Amino acid sequence: MLFNVAGLLKSSSGIKQLEAVDGTFDVSWCGDNCSVKGTVLLVRTDSGIWASGKLQTCTPLQCGSCLRLFRQNFEIRIEEEYLPYRDLVSGAIIELRDYEEAFRIDSDNLVDLTYAIREYNELAMPLAPRCERNCRGICSYCGTDLNKKNCLCTTGERDLR
Ligand SMILES: [Zn+2]
Ligand SMILES: [Zn+2]
Numbered sequence: 001m002l003f004n005v006a007g008l009l010k011s012s013s014g015i016k017q018l019e020a021v022d023g024t025f026d027v028s029w030c031g032d033n034c035s036v037k038g039t040v041l042l043v044r045t046d047s048g049i050w051a052s053g054k055l056q057t058c059t060p061l062q063c064g065s066c067l068r069l070f071r072q073n074f075e076i077r078i079e080e081e082y083l084p085y086r087d088l089v090s091g092a093i094i095e096l097r098d099y100e101e102a103f104r105i106d107s108d109n110l111v112d113l114t115y116a117i118r119e120y121n122e123l124a125m126p127l128a129p130r131c132e133r134n135c136r137g138i139c140s141y142c143g144t145d146l147n148k149k150n151c152l153c154t155t156g157e158r159d160l161r
Helices: 004-009 098-103 116-124 151-161
Strands: 002-004 016-027 034-046 050-064 069-084 109-110
Touching: 004 034, 016 050, 016 116, 034 116, 050 116, 069 098, 069 116, 098 116
Parallel strands: none
Antiparallel strands: 002 109, 016 034, 034 050, 050 069
């Protein structure tokens, strides 16, 4: 999700640019992708570009109870500053530490929001995802998906009590 900020970098501090976001990023563990829609307001600051995003993601998750893959929507808000490759006044190349490189405007004046969106979306995801609130999970004895049918092990267990 790349945005060209060449024009903004030439403008004075406080100038804004509103962009529509419509993209995806790969989710490696399931081979699927997460879709992202919304808007991002890019604002020229003294040192770079401030990105303020209001986004909806449709994220693949795995139910911790029945192991089924499902999708859930999240609302995320992004607030990050992106620093230019070169100092805007002196033109000198700005050295950044490795972890800061993700929040850097590249030498083609592009801001890539993917890393930030991925990171903020992870914070929005539940620690123990459930496909539905009343997911009954999988029988630990025979492996039957109890959302689809009952198995005899469950009844047997109840009889014992
Ligand atoms: Zn489930
Ligand atoms: Zn069973």
